[in-house]
Amino acid sequence: MRGHIAKKGEKYYIVVDFDRDDNGGKRKQKWFSGYNRKKDAEKAMPDILSKLNNGTLIEPSKKTFGELMETWLDDKKTSVKYGTWTSYNWLVHRHIIPHLGKKKLTKxxxxxxxxxxxxxxxxTLAVGSIRKAHVIIMDALNRAVTWGDVSVNxxxxxTLPKGKKMIFEVLDEHQLKLFLDAxxxxxxxxxxELATSTGMRQSEILGTSWKDTDLKTKTISVRTAYTLDEExxxxxxxKSDxxxxPIALFEDTVRLLTSExxxxxxxxxxxxxxxxSGLVVQTSVGTPVGPRLLMRHFYRILNQIRKEHPTFPKIRFHDLRHTHATLLLKAGVHPKIVQERLGHSSINITLDxxxxxLPNLQEAVLRGIGDSILGTRKEVAISTETPTLLN
Known part of the structure; x- marks a missing residue:
């Protein structure tokens, strides 16, 4: 294997001649890049020859970034939930490919x-959605590195843009009673009731069966979800492992489930x-309840409440889950317990x-400990002596 520099037009190229034995008895040449100066090509040639010899050279890919993203999407379709894939598909085709798809990977x-x-x-997008787009792009480019299309991600x-966290609405105790009464x-x-008393996701509530509900031990085991697929x-x-x-149930919830x-x-x-269908929540004919049907009932209840209470918060169904967690934390329940009830993969997600x-919780905890880290409460001594006046 030998290399030399050749000029073509205004550019200089590294040309590698392979020995016949290295290429099955056939003569072969490879041309690498176009350099503006001859000395730049001469400087790069030893590294290219070395990488060719030890098989570590990654040749420039002709793929566009859009082609990479399409391949990535096809592969992801068999490894994530369909609902998750549709959100990926939307970001890729609505935002990523239209703006970056025509660029060559190597450029x-x-x-x-x-x-x-x-x-x-x-x-146009919230910071959370931008982070999701970045995760998608990172995964696709990491695969491109693995596949040898590019040498580096x-x-x-x-650095991602920073912005405010999504602010969600939660109900206080009085508002929650208004909602449940309505x-x-x-x-x-x-x-x-299950949404507010267990913190389960909508898909989990609609997918819970009686066989996973143990009224003797007063628990629901979350195992299945009613989710969207292609059909x-x-x-x-x-959603994940x-x-x-298991979720421990309040006594009122147990009584409600027993009656039902x-x-x-x-x-x-x-x-x-x-x-x-064997499900805890089902239609009047026993079939599973679709999310759209449940939402019609949910918003009908909210509209009914707002007729009498115009300032009632405009919540989403998912905010009932947030309400559950917030009320537990305010009541002094340990965040680890809240994490387990919600099914968060990490306590950091719950805390974040x-x-x-949490600031209110810190104040309450310190009041419970005492006046110092030792837990003691000091009594302030009040003197009954008449103070001496200094002239």
């Missing part, structure tokens, strides 16, 4: 991604057209999400 620079995050996405050094006669009251909604595994968890189970048994026995509640 990408850190500044391309810096400008994309700070000047393009920040105008140029997005790894980019929902009491609704067909799906049980779903709303519609279906029962599937939970960390989402599989007894009523359900009578309906099944007396209605031959009832198609029991509900950090606005």
């Amino acid at each position: 990408l620079k850190p500044q391309d991604f810096h400008d994309f995050y700070h000047k393009t996405l920040l105008k 140029v997005a790894s050094t980019v 929902a009491l006669n609704d067909q799906y009251y049980l779903a709303f 519609g909604y279906t029962l599937d595994d939970t 960390g989402s599989v968890r 189970k007894e009523i359900r048994a009578k309906v099944i026995a007396n209605n031959e057209f009832y198609k029991d 999400t509900y950090s606005h509640v």
